[in-house]
Amino acid sequence: MNIHFFKYQGAGNDFILIDNRDLSFKYTDNNAVLQLCNRRFGIGADGLMLLQNHADYDFEMLYFNSDGNLGSMCGNGGRCIVAFAKHLGVIDQETDFLAVDGPHYAKISEEGNWVDLQMIDIDTINKDGDAYVLNTGSPHYVAEMQNLKDYDVYQNGKAIRNNETYKKEGINVNFVEDKGDYLFVRTFERGVEDETYACGTGVTAVALSMAQHNHQIGHIETPIKVLGGDLKIQFDYDGKQFTNVFLCGPAEQVFEGEISI
Numbered sequence: 001m002n003i004h005f006f007k008y009q010g011a012g013n014d015f016i017l018i019d020n021r022d023l024s025f026k027y028t029d030n031n032a033v034l035q036l037c038n039r040r041f042g043i044g045a046d047g048l049m050l051l052q053n054h055a056d057y058d059f060e061m062l063y064f065n066s067d068g069n070l071g072s073m074c075g076n077g078g079r080c081i082v083a084f085a086k087h088l089g090v091i092d093q094e095t096d097f098l099a100v101d102g103p104h105y106a107k108i109s110e111e112g113n114w115v116d117l118q119m120i121d122i123d124t125i126n127k128d129g130d131a132y133v134l135n136t137g138s139p140h141y142v143a144e145m146q147n148l149k150d151y152d153v154y155q156n157g158k159a160i161r162n163n164e165t166y167k168k169e170g171i172n173v174n175f176v177e178d179k180g181d182y183l184f185v186r187t188f189e190r191g192v193e194d195e196t197y198a199c200g201t202g203v204t205a206v207a208l209s210m211a212q213h214n215h216q217i218g219h220i221e222t223p224i225k226v227l228g229g230d231l232k233i234q235f236d237y238d239g240k241q242f243t244n245v246f247l248c249g250p251a252e253q254v255f256e257g258e259i260s261i
């Protein structure tokens with residue numbers, strides 16, 4: 001099968017994008033996604049997304065982790081697929097599309113490389129020891145620490161993701177250092193089973209957890225730095241519920257090509 005693909009990245013979280021409105025890409029076989037995402041033998045990416053038609057929405061997003069399995073919601077992927085939809089002429093500057101965790105509204109800059117993506121409302125944040133655990137479309141564990149720059153995110157993230165509590169379903173593990181003006185975040189992602197340069201649902205989970213932790217109420221804007229760049233989270237918090245949650249950041253097309261599998 002010959003596949004025409006596009007490569008996108010959002011703050012260094014990188015994805016293969018395929019226009020599958022004609023349903024020509026058959027995804028019954030995990031191995032195809034695994035092979036395409038492989039950084040040595042394929043194109044290389046943290047995940048693969050299909051843009052498909054949907055009767056009630058501008059388009060539907062299907063997201064696979066680089067291990068070949070259908071993932072839960074991917075925030076940076078969501079931002080990238082909005083940029084891709086604009087590139088294809090499927091949308092203009094605003095959209096309502098469908099993802100695995102439900103409908104999402106997003107708006108995109110005129111240049112097509114900055115996307116504000118609305119995330120699901122959140123009303124439950126649990127604790128695991130000192131860490132926060134919540135689902136922002138994907139499950140996340142959030143632990144605060146110092147000297148995050150030098151921390152072994154791979155070994156420690158992997159150990160938490162595979163402990164007795166999380167082993168079966170898996171979890172994305174986020175470490176956060178409060179730098180005063182911004183939060184510095186590093187994430188070990190399930191489904192990639194490695195540290196990635198950014199995780200959109202992860203930094204969203206971090207921003208909400210830190211607001212609860214610091215007893216912040218009202219309209220909150222949280223600047224975030226990750227290994228691959230800068231992101232911003234905006235939301236309203238009344239002490240119980242997080243609403244109008246937006247993940248804002250860059251989404252860039254890197255290249256396009258053909259590959260046969």
Ligand SMILES: N[C@H](CCC[C@H](N)C(=O)O)C(=O)O
Nearest residue numbers: 071072074075076199200201
């Ligand atoms: N990188 C993604 C998260 C992918 C979710 C995946 N790792 C899973 O838990 O299935 C993001 O930007 O939100």
